[in-house]
Amino acid sequence: MARTATASPTVRAPKSANHLEQLTRLVNQTLERLLPRSAVSPQVVHEAMRYCVLSGGKRFRPLLALGACEAVGAPARQALPVGCALELIHTYSLVHDDLPAMDDDDLRRGQPTCHKKFDEATAILAGDALLTKAFEVLALPRTHSDPAVRCELVWELAVASGGHGMVGGQMVDLWAEDHELDLNGITRLQQLKTGKLIDFSCQAGAVLGKAPRALRQCLRNYAHDLGLAFQIADDLLDVEGTVEEVGKAVQKDADAGKATFVSILGVERARTQAHMLADQAIKHLDPFEEKADLLRAVARYVVERRS
Numbered sequence: 001m002a003r004t005a006t007a008s009p010t011v012r013a014p015k016s017a018n019h020l021e022q023l024t025r026l027v028n029q030t031l032e033r034l035l036p037r038s039a040v041s042p043q044v045v046h047e048a049m050r051y052c053v054l055s056g057g058k059r060f061r062p063l064l065a066l067g068a069c070e071a072v073g074a075p076a077r078q079a080l081p082v083g084c085a086l087e088l089i090h091t092y093s094l095v096h097d098d099l100p101a102m103d104d105d106d107l108r109r110g111q112p113t114c115h116k117k118f119d120e121a122t123a124i125l126a127g128d129a130l131l132t133k134a135f136e137v138l139a140l141p142r143t144h145s146d147p148a149v150r151c152e153l154v155w156e157l158a159v160a161s162g163g164h165g166m167v168g169g170q171m172v173d174l175w176a177e178d179h180e181l182d183l184n185g186i187t188r189l190q191q192l193k194t195g196k197l198i199d200f201s202c203q204a205g206a207v208l209g210k211a212p213r214a215l216r217q218c219l220r221n222y223a224h225d226l227g228l229a230f231q232i233a234d235d236l237l238d239v240e241g242t243v244e245e246v247g248k249a250v251q252k253d254a255d256a257g258k259a260t261f262v263s264i265l266g267v268e269r270a271r272t273q274a275h276m277l278a279d280q281a282i283k284h285l286d287p288f289e290e291k292a293d294l295l296r297a298v299a300r301y302v303v304e305r306r307s
């Protein structure tokens with residue numbers, strides 16, 4: 001699975017938690033503005049979209065896009081529209097994943113899932129509308145003045161979230177309910193299901209900042225290691241977290257008899273591996289010097305989080 005860390009990461013002053021909070025607030029305000037008002041007809045689908053997106057969430061993928069933009073020398077704020085597009089796609093995937101035909105969950109982000117609060121048909125349509133809204137946002141001229149940049153963003157997000165990315169990973173995950181996966185199989189599954197969107201989040205910053213190929217590769221390496229660290233941390237939370245902390249059902253993988261990083265490696269080795277991957281991810285950021293401090297803070301947060 002993961003490559004082995006060879007050196008400890010470069011030590012830098014941590015980017016303040018305050019800065020992450022400020023940017024998260026900015027993402028939330030932008031999402032608020034981009035989403036259709038609940039009063040606009042057809043009200044129910046708009047209300048459901050707002051309910052799902054504005055109900056919390058760590059905004060991890062938008063923060064990666066903002067951080068990558070800053071790392072390549074462009075202002076973080078320039079990535080706000082693409083960060084919001086990412087959050088819209090991510091939220092659609094959670095809404096559909098929670099449906100009875102998939103994970104059949106009652107709780108998400110500490111409140112009833114979309115189909116529980118509304119109904120199944122509304123949840124399907126709200127998910128569809130969030131998915132299409134993401135591409136609308138990317139195509140808007142204010143996302144970037146250069147149409148070639150907008151087109152590249154649309155193209156890459158479509159690939160990352162479709163059959164060769166997140167949707168493909170979800171399909172493999174459903175297949176794995178009746179088939180045993182080994183560590184390589186789980187790694188490949190997670191690289192599609194969560195890794196591709198994390199990779200796009202970082203590449204989007206580089207596309208916006210028109211970064212050279214070498215720097216894009218550094219971000220790709222960072223996203224690779226961070227994506228695995230994120231998934232292992234998620235598996236650990238499923239085993240060790242409480243419903244109150246994570247805002248969703250826990251012990252789901254064990255109850256379903258699903259192989260995960262934790263079931264294969266054990267809790268302690270999985271934790272060590274997650275921290276090693278985060279350190280390794282941070283090491284890939286050395287060429288960006290202090291401009292990548294936001295990405296370093298996100299990497300530390302990923303393995304230290306309790307939700």
Ligand code: GRG
Binds near residue numbers: 094234307
């Ligand atoms: C239904 C097309 C389709 C895809 C679903 C991403 C996904 C694929 C399902 C989510 C199921 C899940 C729990 C995956 C593990 C990793 C993950 C995406 C966790 C949730 O993401 P966070 O922690 O959530 O970023 P918040 O709520 O903070 O946004």
